[in-house]
Amino acid sequence: MSGSRRQGRPPEPRGSRPKLDLLFVRRFCHIQAILFPSWTSQSVLMFATLLFVVLLEQLIIYQVGIIPSHFFKVLGEKDVVGFRQITIVAICLIVANSLLKSFDQFISSLMYVHWRQTLTMDLHKAYFKKKVYYTLNVLHAELDNPYVETEWDLFFPIYKKNHKMEGGQDQRISQDVERFCKGMSKMASNLIISPFTLVYYTYQCFYSTGWLGPISIFIYFFIGSVANKILMEPIVSTLVQQEKLEGDFRFKHMQIRVNAESAAFYRAGRVEHMRTNWKLQDLLQTQRELMKRELWLYIGVNIFDYLGSIISYIIIAIPIFSGRYDGLAPAALIELVSKNAFVSMYLIHCFSQLIDLSTTVSDLAGYTHRIGELQEMVLKLCKSHRKSRQPSCKELSGFDKDSLDSEEEDEEESGDVAFILEQVSFTALSSKEVLVKNLTLTVIAGHNLLVTGNTGSGKTTLLRVLNRLWETAHGSVHMLTSFGPRGVMFFPQKPYFTDGTLREQVIYPLKEIYPVTGLPDDERIIRFLTLTGLGSLLKRTDGLDERVDWNWYDVLSPGEMQRLCFARLFYHQPKYAVLDEATSALTEETEGELYHTCKQLGMTVISVGHRSSLEKHHDSMLFLFGDGKWELTKIH
Known part of the structure; x- marks a missing residue:
């Protein structure tokens, strides 16, 4: 929008570009230390419960996955009794899988609420300590500082001197923490079960297809991971910029709401209309840029997902065409093909789920950087306060210290x-x-x-x-x-x-x-x-x-x-x-x-x-x- 920017329109500040680097890892680990303070904490207990539920769910999924191979066998042999038994077992497995899936989602939601409470209260503890909330919003401009004007700012115009009108600390504490915790809760079940499923299905795939099957899948996953890492990199910085502009736009409307009468006395509707549209245009321009970058990521993820199903059949076809199963009857061969297809495809599915998380990880990285910046600034202000603190008076008992x-x-x-x-x-x-x-x-x-x-x-x-x-x-x-x-x-x-x-x-x-x-x-x-x-x-x-x-x-x-x-x-x-x-x-x-x-x-x-x-x-x-x-x- 720089080419169409009208005269007098303030330029948008450009900060450092957050990335998926060591700084991200350090900030992410610092947040995890807050969410998981000890081995006996509530977060660890819920995490262990979720792991137990997800493991049971995966055992049921495996049994459900090989049910079609049993159906192919009994149908090929026209076994009515066997068909009836398999049908009953299949229904019981599906009901059990549905219950476990529901508990999985329920525990993830509880973890999201608990994590948000823990992280927000930790930020509040530091934010409202030693006048940090004042120093951060008034005296320091390192972060995007919010300041909502009221009619008192027009009544006492000197008070609003040197303040910035942007979305900042409140957005980081209220929205970014919420989205960070929700993203983590969505990823939790997939991340904790991935090591177990990858090891188990790698063994099953090796047993069914030989070394060529798992090696091919691992190479395929490595190529997909590198491609997605390259595609994710520019998304993180754009997402951070979008969140900042979202705060700017929201606070502009709050400014107008709080000062509606004063603006009306000035007949300032036209000016505020123009300035609010500027905020909207900058936000939408960044959103379009983010969508363009996400488009390539979506293309890569979808290609990886659908191409995986083709690769699974290629892996199955190699031992069949090589004559490894020539001695089996047609019904037994169909059962084996169905079982091997499920194992190979589910192994690829496990990798695909990790690749699919790339969009969530990119969002999570953006929120991690914003929350981390706030934590680091609050810590810096607390340290500087301790160094420069002058002696103060003590409070009387009627006030909370x-x-x-x-x-x-x-x-x-x-x-x-x-x-x-x-x-x-x-x-x-x-x-x-x-x-x-x-x-x-x-x-x-x-x-x-x-x-x-x-x-x-x-x-x-x-x-x-x-x-x-x-x-x-x-x-x-x-x-x-x-x-x-x-x-x-x-x-x-x-x-x-x-x-x-x-x-x-x-x-x-x-x-x-x-x-x-x-x-x-x-x-x-x-x-x-x-x-x-x-x-x-x-x-x-x-x-x-x-x-x-x-x-x-x-x-x-x-x-x-x-x-x-x-x-x-x-x-x-x-x-x-x-x-x-x-x-x-x-x-x-x-x-x-x-x-x-x-x-x-x-x-x-x-x-x-x-x-x-x-x-x-x-x-x-x-x-x-x-x-x-x-x-x-x-x-x-």
Whole structure:
């Protein structure tokens, strides 16, 4: 599509081409170590059960396969009694084979679900640890990072700076893991039984046709494997690119869904139509390229399958025409030919099944590379985090440590001091431009601080530095108060609401949920909802614990979202509250009432904002000029 790309259309990035190489083997083995952690694990038990079922199934298949030779014999000899007995045996074998085949499929499905659970939870454990989810999605561009814009990104445009709009980690964890595990479960029964069937039917083929039969089949399989390896190589990299573009296209539609009203205000339907079609065209172009490459693979696989049946008859014909079976009666010869044909054809079928798996293997290789890339990046970030980690505060008992990205090292706590900044300098993301230089600041209890300045001067970046989300270029930051209730809490510029009940929105990020009413917490929550002007929200949700099926961002206005965040702040009642543009969508009257409540609850507030009306609620003001300069003044 490069020739038809219109002016202004962003080019698609091109990464390294994944292959079926040692890197694939290493990544695949690493995933297997997660799926099979020990010899006594559930995966090993299910795998052993599947092996037992498949072995029984193969024994039945062999008996079913030689049934036609018995039929030929009794029909040739006109043996009615023998025909009746063979018919009964055949029916029993077919029923047994059907049952075993069904159990084979059932166990494979159970393995798929268990593998997906194990691998996804392992990725989740590392992904949500030590703020990796934040670092990977915001600070690093090594992988394709998703970022879904909302109307808040238009309301606070600086927040969406430096983000990429592509399918990435969420697609790798949700879709690629699912497809990887499903592909493995489909291949499992064929792979585990192949060594047994190949050895057994090779012996049977040698016994029936001599050394020429199995040698010919092995040479035929080797040629087919080499051809398929050559045909599979370009498919893997194309599949990886297709999955990335699928994520881009999906997230483009999600972006439009989330920002539908904002786009409508801009009358941006034509522009979004054009840009969405670009995503679709790139995806379809890659799909066509993948189909063309898969065409040659399908041709090779089908030729190998159908040519195998001809080769099996050639192998059988050699001992017959050489006079090896001249002394047999016609009925016995037909029985022998039928049995030998089944043995030779099934041996070729075993090899053909392995060749047929080539398309699944190519898909599996693509997913393996994508999952492996994510695992390696998460591990890299965890190691770099341990090396560069600065001492942090400890969480209070009301919060879960893992859910709050806690760290092991603690600083000496001082309840009267929240932060001490010594000669701190920091830059903008992916830039060498210094926003603040040599900032020295102490935040103490009872002394409210207002951080203001021009857009892009580093106000929100300062809060990221305080919260240890970003590293400083120079200087040190000391957080001397615990993070959590009765300590320090940060409320970001973009409100966050989880899925769940109204109670869960207010107590977030606490994970203790009270499913019944009448508890003291109910009175506090209702009081704070009423205090922030959200009493009507209780009626809309039918109570605190009624689970709603809507998206909070779609239902609540920007002002209601900020009010709900203040209800959450009042519920937790921290000693220090760090607020980033927390009242930008509210009236000055409402802003004053909320800040007055913060004072009544004994909170010290560190606010970021532009409004001049904020000054009367603070004791000092830090003005950032954006070129490294800053000024700290008292407010009278």
